[in-house]
Amino acid sequence: MERITATYFIETPFEPAKAAEVLAGEQSSGTFVAVPGETAELKERFAARVESVEQLETVDTPAIPGATSATGKYHRAIVKVSWSIENFGYNLPVLISTLQGNLYEIKQFTGLKLMDIELPASFGTHYAGPAFGIEGCRKLTGVNDRPLIGTIIKPSIGLSIEQTAGIVKTLADAGIDFIKDDELLSSSANSNFNDRVDAVMKVINAYADKTGKKVMFAFNISGEVDEMLQRYEKIVNAGGTCAMVSINSVGLAGTKKICDQKQLAIHGHRNGWGMLTRHPLLGINFKAYQKLWRLAGVDQLHVNGIQNKFWESDDSVVSSIEACLKPMYNHKTVMPVVSSGQWGGQAFETYRRTKTVDLLYMAGGGIMAHPMGAAAGVTALQQAWKAAVDGMSLEDAAIQYPEFNKSIEKFGNK
Known part of the structure; x- marks a missing residue:
């Protein structure tokens, strides 16, 4: 099944890999607590997936408000997260809600920016692009x-x-x-x-x-x-x-x-x-x-x-x-x-x-x-x-x- 991959530049007081997992869960099948119906089969089909985490520098001051670091350190990283096209099909507003929605409000992040999107081949067929x-x-x-x-x-x-x-x-x-x-x-x-x-x-x-x-x-x-x-x-x-x-x-x-x-x-x-x-x-x-x-x-x-x-x-x-x-x-x-x-x-x-x-x-x-x-x-x-x-x-x-x-x-x- 085709997937869409988003690349983010993040900052977090937590381990970047763990923060990325929170993002993936909140923006797909998960929430802050396990709920009935979130089966292994459901997650296999619809859960977002953390594809990679590339750790960058560590800083002393958070870029924006969020969770306070217990150590006074804030870690920056490039993370890639992917979603199955089954989650939203060819629906640009829902795609945006997924890639750019509530994730900006997750307290685990003191910085988060969407840097790039890798779109599947079928988007090139479904969308015609510019007419001129x-x-x-x-x-x-x-x-x-x-x-x-x-x-x-x-x-x-x-x-x-x-x-x-x-x-x-x-x-x-x-x-x-x-x-x-x-x-x-x-x-x-x-x-x-x-x-x-x-x-x-x-x-x-x-x-x-x-x-x-x-x-x-x-x-x-x-x-x-x-x-x-x-x-x-x-x-x-x-x-x-x-x-x-x-x-x-x-x-x-x-x-x-x-x-x-x-x-x-x-x-x-x-x-x-x-x-x-x-x-x-x-x-x-x-x-x-x-x-x-x-x-x-x-x-x-x-x-x-x-x-x-x-x-x-x-x-x-x-x-x-x-x-x-x-x-x-x-x-x-x-x-x-x-x-x-x-x-x-x-x-x-x-x-x-x-x-x-x-x-x-x-x-x-x-x-x-x-x-x-x-x-x-x-x-x-x-x-x-x-x-x-x-x-x-x-x-x-x-x-x-x-x-x-x-x-x-x-x-x-x-």
């Missing part, structure tokens, strides 16, 4: 051999529909590939969702008729499931190509329902991610996280960015990009979305460390605040990426490309 992925998003935007260049409507909320449409026209004329709503805006007092779709798509469709290029706009449809489906249909009927979902707010089941419609590329925004991962010994690592959302079917997934404005390290960002680009079954590959304080200057380090152009590269202020205007901001980003791929230094690119040079003057010290 990198290849499909490139086809929808007509962009090949470089990253998609994208931006966010700013201010995040408060603009009128007319103002939003005006910004979209400016960006389309500038040659942008991708624009999205901010996650804070779905339907507000002065920007009704349906009316905003009509106004924005009027601009995008007119530009496509004139140039043959259709800008991808990710409208934020996040909401209740029925409402999201109505908004999804509105975008399709208006000629749109993309919808955005705040995946942590909407959840796996709701997001999968949207992805299963397969008419729009789905931009997976991970706002709230810091709550799930920022503590080094609590939550979930991106390597495991992205596998779940690829099963749900998102086509684009945020990974932060090199030299970003948030807390995440460059090493972590690079690891996240690599995780997204690693093949998963025979599914289409999710497109990493690089964002957070980006401008052309980070293209060089991003390419040096990842050696890929299969990215959606998002810059808000890096485009809109360019001293020569938004069109020059888009051009500067394209120049930066071309220079990076061509092996040029930032300094040489500044000499060759005037728009990029102005970006350095504006953003280089930020």
Whole structure:
């Protein structure tokens, strides 16, 4: 019978192997005391199994509250625990309840983080994965051999529909590939969702008729499931190509329902991610996280960015990009979305460390605040990426490309 294996980074005042057994029992057939009906036959079929325990360092201070150590020592380890697929079948919410449920509350742990998930082969057949992925998003935007260049409507909320449409026209004329709503805006007092779709798509469709290029706009449809489906249909009927979902707010089941419609590329925004991962010994690592959302079917997934404005390290960002680009079954590959304080200057380090152009590269202020205007901001980003791929230094690119040079003057010290 197929099994799913989860890898955890744990900290405990007890023997790590014994703590791992508690985790396995609590998250399958056991509880704090033996109960009638928990037969040997039942445990053989449904009990979780501790596959391995790799002891690491011992520390003097617990990472999070839990049981107090009698010796003042807290032991860290990497443990692998497996479950039979019979426990939950192909049910992502119950899978999450098993791998990430009450185990975070078990007092034997003063730290616990889900680091990776090994999924069985049958998941690749049952779940279709992204409907579009990198290849499909490139086809929808007509962009090949470089990253998609994208931006966010700013201010995040408060603009009128007319103002939003005006910004979209400016960006389309500038040659942008991708624009999205901010996650804070779905339907507000002065920007009704349906009316905003009509106004924005009027601009995008007119530009496509004139140039043959259709800008991808990710409208934020996040909401209740029925409402999201109505908004999804509105975008399709208006000629749109993309919808955005705040995946942590909407959840796996709701997001999968949207992805299963397969008419729009789905931009997976991970706002709230810091709550799930920022503590080094609590939550979930991106390597495991992205596998779940690829099963749900998102086509684009945020990974932060090199030299970003948030807390995440460059090493972590690079690891996240690599995780997204690693093949998963025979599914289409999710497109990493690089964002957070980006401008052309980070293209060089991003390419040096990842050696890929299969990215959606998002810059808000890096485009809109360019001293020569938004069109020059888009051009500067394209120049930066071309220079990076061509092996040029930032300094040489500044000499060759005037728009990029102005970006350095504006953003280089930020």
